[in-house]
Amino acid sequence: MSFEVSIILFGGGRMGSAMLRGWIASGIGPGAIHVMTPRPDEALLGLAAECGVRVNPPLTARAGQAVVLAVKPQRVAEIADQIATIATPDTLIVSVMAGKTIADLRMLFPEVPSFVRAMPNLPAAVGSGMTVAVADCSAGQRLLAERLLSSTGAFEWLDDEALMDAATGVSGSGPAYLFYIADCLTSAGIAAGLPAEVAERLARATVAGAGAMLAPDGPSAEQLRRDVTSPNGTTQAGLEILTADGVLMGLVEQTVAAAAMRARELAAA
Numbered sequence: 001m002s003f004e005v006s007i008i009l010f011g012g013g014r015m016g017s018a019m020l021r022g023w024i025a026s027g028i029g030p031g032a033i034h035v036m037t038p039r040p041d042e043a044l045l046g047l048a049a050e051c052g053v054r055v056n057p058p059l060t061a062r063a064g065q066a067v068v069l070a071v072k073p074q075r076v077a078e079i080a081d082q083i084a085t086i087a088t089p090d091t092l093i094v095s096v097m098a099g100k101t102i103a104d105l106r107m108l109f110p111e112v113p114s115f116v117r118a119m120p121n122l123p124a125a126v127g128s129g130m131t132v133a134v135a136d137c138s139a140g141q142r143l144l145a146e147r148l149l150s151s152t153g154a155f156e157w158l159d160d161e162a163l164m165d166a167a168t169g170v171s172g173s174g175p176a177y178l179f180y181i182a183d184c185l186t187s188a189g190i191a192a193g194l195p196a197e198v199a200e201r202l203a204r205a206t207v208a209g210a211g212a213m214l215a216p217d218g219p220s221a222e223q224l225r226r227d228v229t230s231p232n233g234t235t236q237a238g239l240e241i242l243t244a245d246g247v248l249m250g251l252v253e254q255t256v257a258a259a260a261m262r263a264r265e266l267a268a269a
């Protein structure tokens with residue numbers, strides 16, 4: 001379904017490009033999208049040319065109902081003047097910058113009335129992201145932000161901005177934990193006698209396949225685990241080690257807590 005909204009995307013890097021691809025795939029009219037990025041790469045230019053997205057055009061007032069910030073937090077001050085010249089009372093800023101709170105955004109962009117702070121994750125690049133967000137804007141702008149942010153995968157509103165740190169610890173940083181589990185499975189496969197390349201292929205496909213079974217509307221992780229565990233079978237033998245004394249559960253709790261703490265520190269810096 002086609003959907004026309006004027007969007008200015010600042011930052012055409014990994015996350016910005018992933019969102020751009022998601023918007024186009026989800027039917028947002030490319031003619032209304034402007035991408036501002038100092039050195040657009042060939043993939044971005046190719047996508048833009050194919051879809052009619054404008055890259056680095058002169059910006060005029062009212063060019064953006066939504067201004068999406070996908071630059072590194074340390075570069076955001078560079079665009080404050082540009083945004084000041086295009087902001088209107090209807091402008092919504094949607095920021096995916098890690099650690100920049102809505103209060104920070106209000107200080108950076110005093111002319112802008114409405115903000116959404118979002119935290120996507122890396123699988124957004126393959127359309128399987130998990131984005132959480134908090135809003136300080138109108139109901140209509142919430143719908144617009146949800147439309148933009150859900151084009152790269154699953155999406156969830158949080159009621160309280162303080163929860164962004166815990167969400168960062170789970171879904172923001174979570175893909176890296178699972179990549180590490182895949183590495184552990186590879187090493188364990190090698191230790192059990194498999195050739196290294198075979199162990200890696202098995203581990204990758206297993207983590208990817210198990211992840212695909214965790215579709216939002218599917219059975220719970222616990223149910224899936226039970227379904228695959230025959231009494232006294234091989235999986236039970238393995239799980240008895242993995243779950244013994246809740247050691248791994250405790251480690252994962254500490255992992256998420258450490259990431260959430262770091263997110264808090266970065267936001268306060």
Ligand SMILES: NC(=O)c1ccc[n+]([C@@H]2O[C@H](COP(=O)([O-])OP(=O)(O)OC[C@H]3O[C@@H](n4cnc5c(N)ncnc54)[C@H](OP(=O)(O)O)[C@@H]3O)[C@@H](O)[C@H]2O)c1
Binds near residue numbers: 011015038
């Ligand atoms: N990647 C993720 O998984 C992820 C997850 C959650 C949140 N985020 C957030 O998303 C944001 C972008 O991250 P990323 O991984 O996409 O970084 P990235 O690949 O480095 O992309 C940032 C882009 O911003 C461009 N840029 C720099 N200065 C600019 C300016 N003044 N105006 C417009 N564009 C400018 C950069 O261009 P040049 O390279 O030419 O300087 C680059 O293309 C960050 O704030 C990050 O916290 C990313």
